[in-house]
Amino acid sequence: MSAVCLYFQVHQPRRIKRYRFFDIGNDHEYFNDETECDTNNARVLRKVANKCYLPANAVLQENLERNPDFRVAFSISGVALEQFEEYAPEVIESFKRLVATGRVEILAETYYHSLSFLRSPLEFREQVRMHADKVHKLFGVTPYVFRNTELIYRNDIAELVADMGYLGMLAEGADHLLGWRKSTYVYHAKQDPTFKLLLKHYKLSDDIAFRFSNKDWEEWPLTAPKFARWVNAHNGDGHVINLFMDYETFGEHQWEDTGIFDFLRALPEEVLTHPDNSFVTPTEALSTFPTTGEIDAPQYVSWADVERDLSAWLSNPIQHDAMRAFFELEPEVKQSKDPELIRDWRRLSTSDHFYYMCTKWFQDGDVHAYFNPYESPYEAFIAYMNVLNDVRLRARAVPPGKRSVWESISHKAHGVLQAIKS
Amino acid sequence: MRVLMYGWEFPPHNSGGLGVACYGLTRGLVAQGADVRFVLPRRYPVADTGAKMIFASEANPLDGEQARRFASGYLTEDELKFLRGQYPELQYGPGLFDEVLRYAALSPMVALAQQPDVIHMHDWLSFPAGMAAKRATGAPLVAHVHATEFDRTGFGKVNQSIYDIERRGVHEADKVVAVSDYTKKILVDHYGIDPDKVEVVHNGIDLDDVAVATIAEERAKELKDAGWSVVLFVGRLTLQKGPDYFLDAAHKVLAYRPNTFFVVSGSGDMAQQIIDRAAYLGIGDRVLFTGFMRNKELARMYGSADLVVMPSVSEPFGIVPLESLLNGTPVLISKQSGVSEVIKNSLKVDFWDTDEMANKIISVLDHPSLKETLATEGGREARAQVWDKVAARCMMVYKKLTRALLRSRV
Numbered sequence: 001m002s003a004v005c006l007y008f009q010v011h012q013p014r015r016i017k018r019y020r021f022f023d024i025g026n027d028h029e030y031f032n033d034e035t036e037c038d039t040n041n042a043r044v045l046r047k048v049a050n051k052c053y054l055p056a057n058a059v060l061q062e063n064l065e066r067n068p069d070f071r072v073a074f075s076i077s078g079v080a081l082e083q084f085e086e087y088a089p090e091v092i093e094s095f096k097r098l099v100a101t102g103r104v105e106i107l108a109e110t111y112y113h114s115l116s117f118l119r120s121p122l123e124f125r126e127q128v129r130m131h132a133d134k135v136h137k138l139f140g141v142t143p144y145v146f147r148n149t150e151l152i153y154r155n156d157i158a159e160l161v162a163d164m165g166y167l168g169m170l171a172e173g174a175d176h177l178l179g180w181r182k183s184t185y186v187y188h189a190k191q192d193p194t195f196k197l198l199l200k201h202y203k204l205s206d207d208i209a210f211r212f213s214n215k216d217w218e219e220w221p222l223t224a225p226k227f228a229r230w231v232n233a234h235n236g237d238g239h240v241i242n243l244f245m246d247y248e249t250f251g252e253h254q255w256e257d258t259g260i261f262d263f264l265r266a267l268p269e270e271v272l273t274h275p276d277n278s279f280v281t282p283t284e285a286l287s288t289f290p291t292t293g294e295i296d297a298p299q300y301v302s303w304a305d306v307e308r309d310l311s312a313w314l315s316n317p318i319q320h321d322a323m324r325a326f327f328e329l330e331p332e333v334k335q336s337k338d339p340e341l342i343r344d345w346r347r348l349s350t351s352d353h354f355y356y357m358c359t360k361w362f363q364d365g366d367v368h369a370y371f372n373p374y375e376s377p378y379e380a381f382i383a384y385m386n387v388l389n390d391v392r393l394r395a396r397a398v399p400p401g402k403r404s405v406w407e408s409i410s411h412k413a414h415g416v417l418q419a420i421k422s
Numbered sequence: 423m424r425v426l427m428y429g430w431e432f433p434p435h436n437s438g439g440l441g442v443a444c445y446g447l448t449r450g451l452v453a454q455g456a457d458v459r460f461v462l463p464r465r466y467p468v469a470d471t472g473a474k475m476i477f478a479s480e481a482n483p484l485d486g487e488q489a490r491r492f493a494s495g496y497l498t499e500d501e502l503k504f505l506r507g508q509y510p511e512l513q514y515g516p517g518l519f520d521e522v523l524r525y526a527a528l529s530p531m532v533a534l535a536q537q538p539d540v541i542h543m544h545d546w547l548s549f550p551a552g553m554a555a556k557r558a559t560g561a562p563l564v565a566h567v568h569a570t571e572f573d574r575t576g577f578g579k580v581n582q583s584i585y586d587i588e589r590r591g592v593h594e595a596d597k598v599v600a601v602s603d604y605t606k607k608i609l610v611d612h613y614g615i616d617p618d619k620v621e622v623v624h625n626g627i628d629l630d631d632v633a634v635a636t637i638a639e640e641r642a643k644e645l646k647d648a649g650w651s652v653v654l655f656v657g658r659l660t661l662q663k664g665p666d667y668f669l670d671a672a673h674k675v676l677a678y679r680p681n682t683f684f685v686v687s688g689s690g691d692m693a694q695q696i697i698d699r700a701a702y703l704g705i706g707d708r709v710l711f712t713g714f715m716r717n718k719e720l721a722r723m724y725g726s727a728d729l730v731v732m733p734s735v736s737e738p739f740g741i742v743p744l745e746s747l748l749n750g751t752p753v754l755i756s757k758q759s760g761v762s763e764v765i766k767n768s769l770k771v772d773f774w775d776t777d778e779m780a781n782k783i784i785s786v787l788d789h790p791s792l793k794e795t796l797a798t799e800g801g802r803e804a805r806a807q808v809w810d811k812v813a814a815r816c817m818m819v820y821k822k823l824t825r826a827l828l829r830s831r832v
Binding site: 020021022316317318320321322359362375376377378381382385386 | 678766767769770777778780781782784785788789790791792794795796798799
């Protein structure tokens with residue numbers, strides 16, 4: 001039998017606007033770019049909502065209504081949920097309708113789509129908890145399965161997540177993790193048979209996410225019947241085919257005119273034509289199939305690039321420096337007990353900020369440049385460090401309890417103004 | 423492939439980038455197996471490139487007396503009148519234009535004696551000579567544009583005579599080589615050249631010719647040990663290079679970072695104005711004027727700086743950032759420059775945006791990681807820009823031209 005487990009990642013960072021040295025101490029709004037630039041978060045979000053989230057959700061809703069056996073899972077970062085609420089509430093509503101079918105699972109992740117596990121297990125736990133609360137508040141469900149930022153995995157992350165009570169987590173089906181084994185079975189974490197893992201089938205996933213519209217690919221054009229045949233070919237060769245990809249694949253990375261929505265619309269029926277095939281959610285897969293072996297990952301593994309490591313976020317000196325400076329502020333920021341300050345600091349933990357500073361592919365003007373709203377990795381670094389310096393100043397400013405009467409009044413007035421604005 | 427090149431200056435007696443570029447390109451072409459014959463207007467000692475050097479003033483006189491007088495610089499009024507009739511653009515010209523005309527007058531004799539496959543002329547000073555050579559021999563002509571009149575004047579008061587010569591040169595040439603996409607755009611927009619006729623060949627650099635300092639200069643080191651940062655400007659003090667914008671940015675940086683030193687290395691017609699400006703801004707004690715530096719001295723200066731800034735108003739290419747990176751110092755360059763097409767790992771800014779310039783200077787000085795990443799990644803790009811590779815692109819241009827010529831003759 002072949003069970004297909006579909007999981008889509010939904011995430012939009014809060015990109016930092018052009019923030020100069022002279023703004024430090026004067027401007028505490030870091031994410032409110034209103035220009036025509038790609039750092040205008042509201043503008044980007046509305047664009048992607050119209051090109052991807054809304055039409056793709058409509059297709060899935062249709063699919064769920066037509067096929068009682070269809071299942072799908074999402075992980076939606078907290079920063080993305082927040083921004084939907086602010087800029088495109090209709091997206092939240094459409095996700096709610098999907099979840100209401102009872103056949104759409106929402107996974108757990110860090111609220112800020114962060115790399116907090118790298119340095120601060122405490123911050124990591126808090127962000128996972130925040131995310132679960134947000135999901136519960138919006139959708140009325142509790143996540144059971146965890147997926148880490150960019151599918152990053154290592155033995156100690158699994159330990160941490162298992163300790164938080166999750167059933168299992170998702171990871172990249174990297175060749176060096178599996179060796180001769182196949183990603184189509186369920187595995188478990190090192191020395192913990194109770195904490196199960198679903199590994200991405202990177203070949204079939206990337207056929208959709210990356211190769212779908214590539215006319216140089218010998219399999220182009222990819223149709224739903226053809227893809228279903230590849231799924232059928234796995235019969236008797238495993239339990240579950242894990243198709244993990246960014247949701248932006250539909251309409252944003254692969255544009256509508258490539259036929260990607262028609263593909264998505266036709267996929268469930270084509271797969272279900274074969275009597276042995278089915279769809280499962282991650283929770284169903286983990287509770288249905290037994291584990292067949294242990295995965296030992298002493299090094300970080302991610303789903304990014306050919307390297308499948310952390311180098312996209314953490315390889316050059318500016319990335320290391322920015323990461324160091326960010327975590328250095330944790331105690332000060334948290335001691336301030338200033339919710340706005342803590343929120344702003346956490347927004348800086350989002351992995352995308354570090355991704356924009358990558359120089360690995362900058363030389364050849366690689367496709368990655370497409371995802372970078374800054375002119376160069378250096379512009380990204382400069383804006384980030386200037387903002388971090390402003391956060392430091394705020395953390396060191398007079399604590400709220402010791403404010404003068406006038407100061408607390410003006411502080412409150414500012415808060416009221418902000419509330420009116422939003 | 424025999425290439426007859428017409429230039430104006432050559433190291434070590436060069437006043438700027440044109441001579442350096444001609445030297446590098448010639449060496450690169452010789453390494454590619456080309457038989458390069460390089461023509462200069464007059465004899466003076468030149469650096470060896472492996473090419474045959476020809477001095478027009480010593481051209482073998484084909485018709486005796488007249489050529490001898492051209493060569494000696496003495497022309498009769500009638501002869502000058504005749505020449506000026508041929509080049510109406512230059513008729514109001516001062517001494518420099520006469521020199522350009524003499525060069526052109528001697529050029530056909532040189533060209534006929536060398537029998538080139540291709541003629542290659544560099545910038546307007548040698549354009550009349552190159553065009554005369556083409557008319558005499560019928561060989562295809564390449565016009566190499568290192569700078570236009572618009573760059574030299576910062577799009578201000580353009581000298582009409584020079585513009586006309588440039589325009590005629592690029593139109594009469596069979597192919598135009600521009601040192602950057604930036605320059606190509608100026609040629610298309612302001613000279614009415616068909617973009618298909620223009621090939622971009624970025625300038626290169628010679629790894630073994632750039633003096634690379636290993637130890638920082640004693641004084642600069644002392645400054646740095648005492649916690650000072652050093653920001654360096656290298657270039658002629660002229661409108662084109664934007665030294666005034668450098669000072670304005672320095673002023674803004676110093677308001678936040680008083681322990682910074684700004685070094686201005688170069689000379690030029692704006693020198694006094696710039697010194698006065700520093701005093702007026704009240705930063706005279708933080709700005710150091712070194713005058714014109716070259717070779718070892720300059721290399722040490724590069725090596726001791728934390729950042730080199732090139733705020734040019736209009737820079738067709740700009741070799742300073744490459745030299746700086748080879749000395750391990752990162753660069754902040756104006757977007758109005760050709761070199762920014764080659765060095766992606768640099769900080770870029772519009773020359774007029776001195777707020778942003780200051781923001782970026784402060785960022786580099788405050789964050790050693792930024793300095794290190796820019797130096798490492800930028801240095802890699804600079805080392806890839808060697809003249810050998812650049813010359814290979816030029817050879818392609820020649821081959822296409824001569825092949826086209828052969829076909830048209832068949």
